[in-house]
Amino acid sequence: MPFEEILGQERAKRVLTRALAQNKMPHAYLFYGAEGLGRFKTALALAEVLMCKQGEGDACGECSTCKRVAGEKHPDLIVVRPESRKGTKEWIIDPDLGTIRIEQIREFQRWISVRSFEGGWKIGIFLGADKMNQAASNALLKTLEEPPPSSLLVLVSPTRGQLLPTIVSRCQPVHFAPLPPEDLEAFLSERLELAEEELPLVSALSGGCPGKALKMDPEWVTEVRREWLDRLRAFLVSGPQAELTGFAEELVQSEHLLDVLDLYESWYRDLLVSRTDQPERIINRDYMEEIAEASEEQEPKETVYRIEAIRRARRDFLGPFHLNRHSVMEGLLLKLSGYI
Numbered sequence: 001m002p003f004e005e006i007l008g009q010e011r012a013k014r015v016l017t018r019a020l021a022q023n024k025m026p027h028a029y030l031f032y033g034a035e036g037l038g039r040f041k042t043a044l045a046l047a048e049v050l051m052c053k054q055g056e057g058d059a060c061g062e063c064s065t066c067k068r069v070a071g072e073k074h075p076d077l078i079v080v081r082p083e084s085r086k087g088t089k090e091w092i093i094d095p096d097l098g099t100i101r102i103e104q105i106r107e108f109q110r111w112i113s114v115r116s117f118e119g120g121w122k123i124g125i126f127l128g129a130d131k132m133n134q135a136a137s138n139a140l141l142k143t144l145e146e147p148p149p150s151s152l153l154v155l156v157s158p159t160r161g162q163l164l165p166t167i168v169s170r171c172q173p174v175h176f177a178p179l180p181p182e183d184l185e186a187f188l189s190e191r192l193e194l195a196e197e198e199l200p201l202v203s204a205l206s207g208g209c210p211g212k213a214l215k216m217d218p219e220w221v222t223e224v225r226r227e228w229l230d231r232l233r234a235f236l237v238s239g240p241q242a243e244l245t246g247f248a249e250e251l252v253q254s255e256h257l258l259d260v261l262d263l264y265e266s267w268y269r270d271l272l273v274s275r276t277d278q279p280e281r282i283i284n285r286d287y288m289e290e291i292a293e294a295s296e297e298q299e300p301k302e303t304v305y306r307i308e309a310i311r312r313a314r315r316d317f318l319g320p321f322h323l324n325r326h327s328v329m330e331g332l333l334l335k336l337s338g339y340i
């Protein structure tokens, strides 16, 4: 896919096209920003433009080189993804719970140390670079310190802070920003069959990320999300004595658990936003009144405490320590109800 087909991200594209025009490719880029903003698409577009022999200043998007890059079938391109081994012997791709292991980095290093098959660039894209464990990070650092000629690494991560500072300092950072609501709504109105009044809600729920918005299940937006929000609100009214164990178990069993945690974080974030003079930044805008009410009943520092508790619970779930999920959830719910 050529750069010009990537939605928004003008700044990121400018940084890259300038480096291409001046023939000043760094050895490594760090593409950071939320999921669904086109970081991976842009990494592939960069690989295409470097390898395509037809286009000028941008990839043609149509030659066999471009097509093989887009399909991840080019021998001079490798995409490294987090993997996990869930009860099986084989490692399988797992973007949410997986890690990038030192074995994957070693395999990549063997590959990149060999001359390019087609005489041009060799490009490695690391999706979920924040999921590299310590050993993998240290191994990759060696390649970043002494990159083979004509090699390019693109690390893709939600933030810079989740990577080792020594890794970040050896990559040129390129930030991917959320799309302005009006741009995203215009884009979505052409692609999704949504009622006009739902466009701002979907746009806000996606955090300005077109990829996320396109994947959003309409049933989640209009029904499931509301059920989980109402469930939380009812729990906060009734208090944990009656419902703690039941609610915690419902959460643990839910296929939407991580989405629900994101949702609850967005709820508390909305409570803080509703105290500012920018209520248009509220995400759950179908709950405006409830949000205004709840935010009056809670001190901002208590709200911040709850947001931190949710983030902590998410880390405990995704982390390597296999904590008991039910107790993590019970702990979180006690914090949300102000008991601890």
Ligand SMILES: [Zn+2]
Pocket (backbone or CB within 6 Å): 052, 053, 054, 055, 059, 060, 061, 062, 063, 064, 065, 066, 067
């Ligand atoms: Zn091409």
